[in-house]
Amino acid sequence: MKILVVEDDVEAGRYLARAFGEVGHIADLATDGESGLEMALSGTYDVLVIDRMLPKRDGLSLIMALRAEKRVTPVLILSALGQVDDRVLGLRAGGDDYLTKPYAFMECLARVEALARRQNPQATQLTYRVGDLELDRLAHRVTRAGEEIVLQPREFRLLEYLMRHAGQVVTRTMLLENVWDYHFDPQTNVIDVHISRLRSKIERGQGQSLLHTIRGSGYMMRDNAR
Amino acid sequence: MLRALARTGLLLRTTAFRLAGLYLLVFILFAVFVLGYLDWSTRRLLDAQITETIETEIGNLADQYRQAGMRRLITVMERRGRQGNVFIYLLVDEKGDSVTGNALLRLPLLQQSPGWIEAEYNWPDESDEIERLAKIRIFVLPSGHRLFVGRDLEERERMKEVIARARGSTFLMVFLLGGFGAWFITRRVLTRIDAIAQSSGEILAGNKAERLPVSPVNDEFDRLARHINTLLDRTDALMAGLQDLSDNVAHDLRTPLTRLRNSIEDALRNAQSAEDSRAALEKAIEDSSQIIRIFDALLMIARAESGHLAPTLTPVDIGAVVEGMAELYEPLAEEAGLHLRVHVAPGLTVNASRELVGQALANLIDNALKYGLPLPDSGAEPVLTLSAEQVGEKVHIALADHGAGIPAGARARVLSRFVRLEKSRTQPGFGLGLSLVAAIMRLHGGSLSLEENSPGLKVTMIFPVAAQKSASE
Numbered sequence: 001m002k003i004l005v006v007e008d009d010v011e012a013g014r015y016l017a018r019a020f021g022e023v024g025h026i027a028d029l030a031t032d033g034e035s036g037l038e039m040a041l042s043g044t045y046d047v048l049v050i051d052r053m054l055p056k057r058d059g060l061s062l063i064m065a066l067r068a069e070k071r072v073t074p075v076l077i078l079s080a081l082g083q084v085d086d087r088v089l090g091l092r093a094g095g096d097d098y099l100t101k102p103y104a105f106m107e108c109l110a111r112v113e114a115l116a117r118r119q120n121p122q123a124t125q126l127t128y129r130v131g132d133l134e135l136d137r138l139a140h141r142v143t144r145a146g147e148e149i150v151l152q153p154r155e156f157r158l159l160e161y162l163m164r165h166a167g168q169v170v171t172r173t174m175l176l177e178n179v180w181d182y183h184f185d186p187q188t189n190v191i192d193v194h195i196s197r198l199r200s201k202i203e204r205g206q207g208q209s210l211l212h213t214i215r216g217s218g219y220m221m222r223d224n225a226r
Numbered sequence: 227m228l229r230a231l232a233r234t235g236l237l238l239r240t241t242a243f244r245l246a247g248l249y250l251l252v253f254i255l256f257a258v259f260v261l262g263y264l265d266w267s268t269r270r271l272l273d274a275q276i277t278e279t280i281e282t283e284i285g286n287l288a289d290q291y292r293q294a295g296m297r298r299l300i301t302v303m304e305r306r307g308r309q310g311n312v313f314i315y316l317l318v319d320e321k322g323d324s325v326t327g328n329a330l331l332r333l334p335l336l337q338q339s340p341g342w343i344e345a346e347y348n349w350p351d352e353s354d355e356i357e358r359l360a361k362i363r364i365f366v367l368p369s370g371h372r373l374f375v376g377r378d379l380e381e382r383e384r385m386k387e388v389i390a391r392a393r394g395s396t397f398l399m400v401f402l403l404g405g406f407g408a409w410f411i412t413r414r415v416l417t418r419i420d421a422i423a424q425s426s427g428e429i430l431a432g433n434k435a436e437r438l439p440v441s442p443v444n445d446e447f448d449r450l451a452r453h454i455n456t457l458l459d460r461t462d463a464l465m466a467g468l469q470d471l472s473d474n475v476a477h478d479l480r481t482p483l484t485r486l487r488n489s490i491e492d493a494l495r496n497a498q499s500a501e502d503s504r505a506a507l508e509k510a511i512e513d514s515s516q517i518i519r520i521f522d523a524l525l526m527i528a529r530a531e532s533g534h535l536a537p538t539l540t541p542v543d544i545g546a547v548v549e550g551m552a553e554l555y556e557p558l559a560e561e562a563g564l565h566l567r568v569h570v571a572p573g574l575t576v577n578a579s580r581e582l583v584g585q586a587l588a589n590l591i592d593n594a595l596k597y598g599l600p601l602p603d604s605g606a607e608p609v610l611t612l613s614a615e616q617v618g619e620k621v622h623i624a625l626a627d628h629g630a631g632i633p634a635g636a637r638a639r640v641l642s643r644f645v646r647l648e649k650s651r652t653q654p655g656f657g658l659g660l661s662l663v664a665a666i667m668r669l670h671g672g673s674l675s676l677e678e679n680s681p682g683l684k685v686t687m688i689f690p691v692a693a694q695k696s697a698s699e
Contacts, residue, residue: 084582180554
């Protein structure tokens with residue numbers, strides 16, 4: 001995956017680019033808004049990671065200029081402004097996701113990968129399948145090895161989100177944002193309890209584990225057998 | 227001298243002085259009009275009176291003439307002429323020679339056409355240097371004789387002089403009083419403004435306790451001064467809040483930062499293996515996230531306390547928010563050994579930030595999960611009750627537990643920042659939870675109340691009900 005990082009703090013920018021490189025992505029770095037816009041327009045990037053406050057051209061204005069050029073490349077906004085309204089402003093300007101500084105790299109990575117996947121047409125398919133677990137979005141039906149599993153509506157949405165991002169790390173804050181639509185930092189293990197309930201329902205002793213805990217970052221749906 | 231001049235210049239440039247000058251001008255115009263009108267109407271009245279008496283006199287003489295002829299007329303005129311200098315009588319024949327009369331008219335008598343004239347005259351026994359003016363009616367008799375009957379205009383002219391004198395003295399008075407008034411008012415205004423300028427100068431110089439002077443008169447200056455004083459009080463409160471915040475940031479972030487630093491130093495000195503180092507680094511990351519949380523909470527509280535930067539509030543179905551949070555926390559409560567019961571009345575709408583209310587509820591539930599377990603000997607049910615209902619003009623969202631509760635005397639104290647009661651020292655946390663919730667409630671124009679739930683604690687978030695308009699949308 002090719003990522004453009006626009007970050008004026010050179011040290012933070014290099015760190016991000018290097019860390020993306022370590023996990024197998026290619027990351028370019030721009031250190032001001034103007035060169036960031038230029039690179040975003042000329043290059044072919046899968047995801048843009050843009051700091052909100054930049055010299056020469058503000059991050060939000062960069063995104064708006066990009067959208068005015070009909071570029072739909074997904075954008076993750078990094079910002080030191082963490083209030084509810086700041087976030088709304090960022091998304092309204094055309095950003096696709098918003099991450100408040102300071103952040104964990106794993107959180108940033110998980111969000112960047114989720115954004116890249118959003119571009120993928122299979123994200124909107126009607127059935128998701130991981131191993132022998134199958135989720136039918138239209139019929140609201142979940143089966144494992146052909147056997148139906150009854151889920152609460154929220155559990156269904158949780159599983160749907162995890163399966164849509166199968167093979168990717170999904171963090172706790174991403175789950176709270178996308179399944180419950182809250183953006184604060186869950187200080188307790190409130191998400192973990194939901195996951196373990198869901199896990200006990202879809203993995204009732206049978207078959208192998210599909211819902212994995214990724215230590216220090218979050219969860220991932222994956223069929224290890226394949 | 228220069229100062230006095232400068233001060234006079236200052237005086238002349240003031241709005242008050244200019245206004246006073248304008249008023250002075252208006253008064254002068256008014257006086258001119260009033261005196262002019264008085265003059266005109268007095269003259270008209272006197273003229274009319276004179277005309278009328280002359281008409282009457284001529285009428286009488288004409289009667290005499292008609293009844294008894296010329297001789298009789300002459301006799302009557304002579305008799306009347308001797309009765310004092312009231313009327314002027316003169317009768318001339320067709321050649322212009324005086325037949326009888328009591329006055330000398332200085333004009334060609336025959337050339338005058340019949341009617342009214344104003345003419346100078348003298349009594350026969352006085353020098354012609356004395357100027358007398360009379361209003362005279364000229365009447366031609368059928369015999370060709372001309373009859374002049376007139377009356378002195380001295381009275382009228384005297385009135386004219388009186389009025390002219392009055393005009394002069396009036397103008398003098400208006401000028402004197404108006405000028406003095408303008409000077410007095412301007413001085414007064416300048417004094418007030420100087421006092422205000424002096425006070426604000428002191429405030430600018432750093433005397434924050436100084437306020438603008440307010441007199442008991444309660445005029446526009448006092449109202450202005452009071453407004454500015456309120457503004458200053460508000461600014462002071464904001465400044466104090468900022469001071470408070472920076473003190474807190476300095477003091478309360480230092481503790482966890484020191485802890486972070488200590489654990490890193492400890493790892494550097496004592497870590498035996500890569501695994502030890504890794505654990506220490508993970509601990510450091512966890513500590514730093516905690517510091518961020520404290521920082522965020524402090525900012526939020528400071529924002530709420532300053533009363534500014536309120537988030538955008540929109541009509542929110544608060545029942546749905548409560549149910550959503552209950553659904554989110556129900557498994558965690560279960561795991562903590564508490565049963566979470568939910569009672570939500572339908573159709574509750576408040577103007578709120580869903581995000582902040584959710585966060586506040588999460589804080590309250592977190593607290594209840596930590597402290598809401600019934601004491602072993604209390605025999606109370608391990609139940610948390612989360613409810614939302616409308617009470618009058620307010621919406622109450624309450625979370626009640628049967629835990630140890632908070633002693634009545636300590637309830638106000640737990641709402642302030644970083645206060646953790648002795649019993650809670652063993653639990654993780656930074657003592658910001660409740661004060662954060664209180665801050666969020668203040669941002670919503672609501673409040674937070676803590677009550678005894680015997681046993682346990684009942685925390686109630688009190689919101690003002692959204693206007694009917696937004697509720698029906």
